[in-house]
Amino acid sequence: MKRIQGWGNLETDYPVPEPARVYLEKVVGKPHHQKNISIEELIRKIPPTRLSAHPLINTDPEQRLRHARGQSLNDWIDMCDGLVNTFPDGVAYPETDADVRALIEFAQSGNVNLIPYGGGSSVVGHLTPPGEGPPTLSVDMQRMNQLIHLSEENFEATFGAGVNGPQLEAQLKGHxxxxxxxxxxxxxxxxxxxxxxxxxxxxSYHYGRIEPLFVKGHLETPAGPMDLPHFPKSAAGPDLRHLVLGSEARLGIITQATMRIRRLPEEEHFYAAFFPNFEIGVEAVRKIAQSELAVSMVRLSDPMETETTFQLSGEEKLVNIAKKGLSLFGHGEERCMLIYGLTGTRAENRLADRQLAHIVRSHQGMLIKFYLGKAWIEKRFLTPYLRNTLWDLGYALDTLETALPWEKLHSGRQAIYHAISHAMEGDNEPVLIFSHISHVYTNGGSMYVTYLFRRSQDPHQTLAHWQKMKGAASQAITALGGTISHQHGVGIDHKPFLSVEKDPLSMQVLKNIIKTVDPEQIMNAGKLIDTD
Amino acid sequence: MKRIQGWGNLETDYPVPEPARVYLEKVVGKPHHQKNISIEELIRKIPPTRLSAHPLINTDPEQRLRHARGQSLNDWIDMCDGLVNTFPDGVAYPETDADVRALIEFAQSGNVNLIPYGGGSSVVGHLTPPGEGPPTLSVDMQRMNQLIHLSEENFEATFGAGVNGPQLEAQLKGHxxxxxxxxxxxxxxxxxxxxxxxxxxxxSYHYGRIEPLFVKGHLETPAGPMDLPHFPKSAAGPDLRHLVLGSEARLGIITQATMRIRRLPEEEHFYAAFFPNFEIGVEAVRKIAQSELAVSMVRLSDPMETETTFQLSGEEKLVNIAKKGLSLFGHGEERCMLIYGLTGTRAENRLADRQLAHIVRSHQGMLIKFYLGKAWIEKRFLTPYLRNTLWDLGYALDTLETALPWEKLHSGRQAIYHAISHAMEGDNEPVLIFSHISHVYTNGGSMYVTYLFRRSQDPHQTLAHWQKMKGAASQAITALGGTISHQHGVGIDHKPFLSVEKDPLSMQVLKNIIKTVDPEQIMNAGKLIDTD
Known part of the structure; x- marks a missing residue:
């Protein structure tokens, strides 16, 4: 059963080990415990629906509550501390393109705002119903989750767009x-x-971002159906897939997508390496990326994330042994952990591993082939559950991210950290900040920053703290010339910064595209870009 | 000195070997010799300019003639046989963004159509001035050819957009x-x-198509400057680079571009392999692509192209020995040649070569590591000059291309061949058709078709033949579900087929984008898509 408050399902729990609790108290202070508001109280806050009855629409309050927010920190404060004050007026679960078309027609005829809902994992406000204006209908795509076609000859699979990660891979794995x-x-x-x-x-270093995996798609839009063409590649004019990618539902609802797929790899391994400090680690990772080594992932944690990972592992003895070993090797407090993946045939992996080892060693690095890599891959989808337990302990946690050229990754990290901690100085509230470089390209990398601080007894205060830090970090990122988002999108939270990175003419082009496809502005209005 | 009639410079000549002449006469018949119209006669056809004087604009007739056409077969018939009947009214050679802006303002104030001119190599009519309507100004970008910035740390280089291939690589090679x-x-x-x-x-299999190499760019457009953002990657909304890519100058003039660059490879080799027939060859190439082998190129010729390559090599003895060797190996008339490239470190190339050899052998293939691959790479930019000598002999040659999913490559090739030869049946004019698969992806490949036939004594007849064959092939391609162009673009020749592959809503979006950026329609009007 999916949680209404917090991440994931109710059955999964990721306890915070005792040494980690001690560590966090030391770094950000003793937390203030407080309980979440009850679901009953949340439901009492929901106003009557403004939608007229429709066979596809469910107006049950719990359903409306479940679709009210995503997973950004302000979403959590809304849902857990009871600040939530806007709700969809109903939820529909279409099963066919015709259902989606019917919902769009319903929205057009009754001036309704549609918000498509996939897994509810947005962290930038994509799912928040506007506070004023027309009623909102959440269009939950979860029933359109089937493998529609698989071509073993062309390595392509077509799915209903509501399919989630585990469902999608399970359906492919059988083939x-x-x-x-x-x-x-x-x-x-x-x-x-x-x-x-x-x-x-x-x-993504191996499989690619979602963009190159996306071959074609079908959308239902207010202006009618849109079918993207189906070719291995084409030079026939602009590639409109790249308008749909990143459209954040402003152009319609994606109902089907055909994706490039691959054979399951012959073998896959995850290992770790350590560098004496972040600057040297960044140099090594740059060398890996620019040599285009056929590894499948590199993820370089900074010293604070490396230490936090040690603390959260709960493996106190192991960590002490590891630290002693690393210090014998000359790696002290500034040590940085790299997790890397090998995905391919045995010969390919062996070559990539040998090339990577050569780069690691020539950057004062040390390879650790046991435990750490394996622990990371085993827990990678469990880690988000830690946010639940930390929240219950009294800690709020948020993440933000950007991409920067290589030359700015080191100084940019410092500028972002400074902005976040500086924002809280007046409140005398310490913040734990750590980060990793998670996606690398020949011309730069992405930086993924986590910041953790104590929840206040007054949720408005927690929200104010978040707003200060998020705002300061976003300003620092754009001042650096970084993108406001490498992987989360724009939504509401990043909308003020879109015009910093796209020039006035590009913004105008984007607005006019949306108006062409959605003249009545019924698709997720207010997200991504203001089109009024 | 660049040729006005035909391909390339006047100094380079690629003679047709005697056995090849015999072979061509046997296959398509004895050619009708005729001389090109003289440059003086062409110049006499040029009407007075309709442009008002401007310091940046040259109205010299020879300059106007040099910018009148590209390299498609109808362009050749126009320029060599004298059917050319539209000319730019002037040519400008901007040196700065400000010059380009000034030219756009001039065009806006005087209702002038601008056609940017890079190297003049378009084969789909991008450069042809419209027959009626406002005067046309050719904007030759050749003076904006400098390396503006190179970042050794970020593997990026910014160039003036007029730089041609040799100039660009020469400037990079020094670094x-x-x-x-x-x-x-x-x-x-x-x-x-x-x-x-x-x-x-x-x-492209190794370096990527132009799309992933293009990091950012600056355009001058009728609606003002457009600066694409500069990030390693971004998830902040639609990627407008993909509107500029393929825009065929309808959105403005690209003046600068920042490109992803790489270190010169440690080593590079080109080798050949043979398969007993095309179907088996396609299977092998599919396996190579779907195994994502780290080769840098695969190019599979069909039996007719394999034979023609043998004939045109002029190495009669060598060819006879090769044929004997191949026939001992069981490869007869249906044999197909694969050229493949290895570009990387020694260890990477060795692994890729071993993996490829394994696939070749398991598909009844035979590797040839001497002569053929080397001959191909040495002559790859010389081959277009062959078109000049063939033309002078009395043969017209054209190429066309598409991309198809793997399952359609074999049958698609047959359908395209049938369409071309069937189109000429009534005229009792034989055509030599051959092709290769030149770019491969996990989900399909591109097919590059060459067709050769005799020039008629009446150039209108040659043109009519070309129109029949090109039209029939284009219809066959779109009927197959292939793209009208994998690599040449749309221009005029493919424009009627764009709406076959893009749906009505996508066409409308595209038109509105153009109208947003170029409301007065002064940028290469009539190309790519009709926006009236």
């Missing part, structure tokens, strides 16, 4: 195939959501 | 870098042209 798109939200994010937000999986 | 974009037109095609037409280089 010996894999898509390989593994964002951390994999358990509760959907194919349509990945496309609409330009999602990136953890092994 | 130890390579772009790796090698279309057959490399000698006379430009960076801006590659971007505007979604060009594909011969080693």
């Amino acid at each position: 010996g195939f894999v898509l390989g798109h593994f964002p951390q939200s994999w358990e509760y994010s959907s194919l349509g959501g990945w496309i609409a937000t330009r999602s990136v999986g953890q092994q | 130890g870098f390579v772009l790796g974009h090698f279309p057959q037109s490399w000698e006379y095609s430009s960076l801006g042209g590659w971007i505007a037409t979604r060009s594909v280089g011969q080693q």
Whole structure:
């Protein structure tokens, strides 16, 4: 059963080990315990629906509550501390393109705002119903989750766009195939959501971001159906897939997508390496990326994330042995952990591993082939559950991300950290900040920053703290010339910064595209870009 | 000195060997010799300019003649046989963004149609001035050809968009870098042209098509400057680079582009292999693509192209020995040649070569590591000159291309051949048709078809023959579900087929984008899509 408050299902729990509790109290202070508001109280806050009756629409309050928010920190404060004040007026669960078309026609005839709902994992406000204006209908795509066609000859599979990560891979695995798109939200994010937000999986270095995996798609839009063409590649004019990718539902609802798939790999391994400090680690990772080594993932944690990973592992003895070993090797407090993946044939993996080992060693690095890599891959979809237990302990946790050229990754990290901690200085509230470089390209990498602080007894205060830090970090990122999002999208939270990175003419082009497809502005209005 | 009639410079000649002449006479008949119309006669056809004087604009007739056409077969008939009847009214050679802006303002104020000119290598009519309507100004970008910035740390280089292939690689090579974009037109095609037409280089399997190489760009448009953002990757909304890619100058003039570059490879080799027939060859190439072997190129010729390559090599003795060797191995008339490339470190190339050899052998193939691969790479930019000598002998030659899913490559080739030869049946004019698969993806490949026939004594007849065959082939391609162009673009010749592959809503979106950026329709009007 999916949680209404917090991440994931109710059955899964990720306890915080005792040493980690001690560590967090030391770093950010003793937390203030407080209980979440009850579901009953939340339901009492829901106003009557403003939608007229429709056979496809469910107006049950619990359903409306379940579709009210995503997973950003302000979504959590809304849902757990009871600040939530807007709700969809109903939820529909279409099963066919015709159902989706019927819902769009319903919205057009009654001036209703449609918000497609995939897995509910947005962390930038994609799912929040506007506070004023027309009623909102949440269109939950979960029933359109089937493998519609698989071509073993062309390595392509067509799915209903509501399929989530586990469902999708399970359906492919039976045929010996894999898509390989593994964002951390994999358990509760959907194919349509990945496309609409330009999602990136953890092994994008090998499998590619969602963009190159997306071959073609079908959309239902207010202006009618849109069928993207189906070719291996084409030079016949602009590629309109790239308008759908990142469209955040402003152009319609993606109902089907055909994806490039691959044979399941012959073998896969995850290992670790350590570098004496972040700067040297970044140099090594740059060398790996620019040599285009055929590894499947590199993820370089900074010293604070490395230490936090040690603490959260709960393996106190092992960690002490590891630290002693690393310090003998000259790696002290500034040590940085790299997790890397090998996905391919045995010969390919052996070559990539040998090349990587050479780069690691020439950057004062040390390879650790046991435990750490395996622990990471085994827990990679469990880690988001830690946010639940931390929240219950009294800690709020948020993440943000960007991509920067290589030359700015080191200084950019410092600027972002400074912005976040500086934002809280007046409140005398310490923040634990850590980060990793998670996706690398020949011309730069993405930086994924986690910041953790104590929940306040007044949720408005927690929200204010978050707003200060998120705002300061976003400003620092755009001032650096970084993108406001490498993998989460724009939604509401990043909307003010879109015009910093897209020039006025590009913004105008984007607005006019949306107006061409959705003249009445019924599709997720207010998200991504203001079109009024 | 660049030729006005035909391909390339006047200094380079590629003679047709005697056995090849005999072979061609046998296959398509004895040619009708005729001389090209003189340059003086062509110049006499040029009407007075309709442009008002401007310091940046040259109205010299020879300059206007030189910018009147590209390299499609009808362009050749126009320029060599004298059917050319439209000319730009002037030519400008901007040196700065400000010059380009000034030209756009001039066009806006005087209702002038602008046609950007890169290397003049278009084969689909991009450069042809319209027959009626406002005067046309050709904007030749050749002076904007400098390396503006190179980042050794980020593996990026910014160039003026008028830079051609040899200039670009020469400027990078000095720093130890390579772009790796090698279309057959490399000698006379430009960076801006590659971007505007979604060009594909011969080693795209390794280096990527132009799309992933294009990091950011600056355009001057009728609605003002457009600066695409500069990030390693971003999820912040639709990626407008993909509107510029393939825009065929309808959105403005690309003046600068920042490209992903790579270190020059440690080593590079080109080798050949033979398969007993095309169907088996396609299966082998599919296996190579879907195993994602780290080769840098695969190019599979069909039996007719294999035979023609043998004939045109002029190495009669060598060919006879090769044929005998192949027939001992069981390869007869249906044999197909594969050329493949290895580009990387020694260890990477060794592994890829071993993996490829395994696939070749398990598909009844035979590796030939001497002569053929080397001959191909050495002559790859010389081959287009053969068209000049064939033309002078009395043969017209054209190429067309598409991309198809794996399952349709074999039957699709037969359908395209049938369409071309069937189109000429009534005229009792034989055609030599051959092709290769030149770019491969996990979900399909591109097919590049060459067809050769005798020039008629009446150029209108040659043109009519070409129109019949080109039209029939284009219809066969779209009926198959193939793209009207994998690598040449749309221009005029493919324009009627764009709406076959893009649906009505996508066409409307495209039109509205153009109208947003170019409300007065001064940018290469009439190309790519009708926006009236």
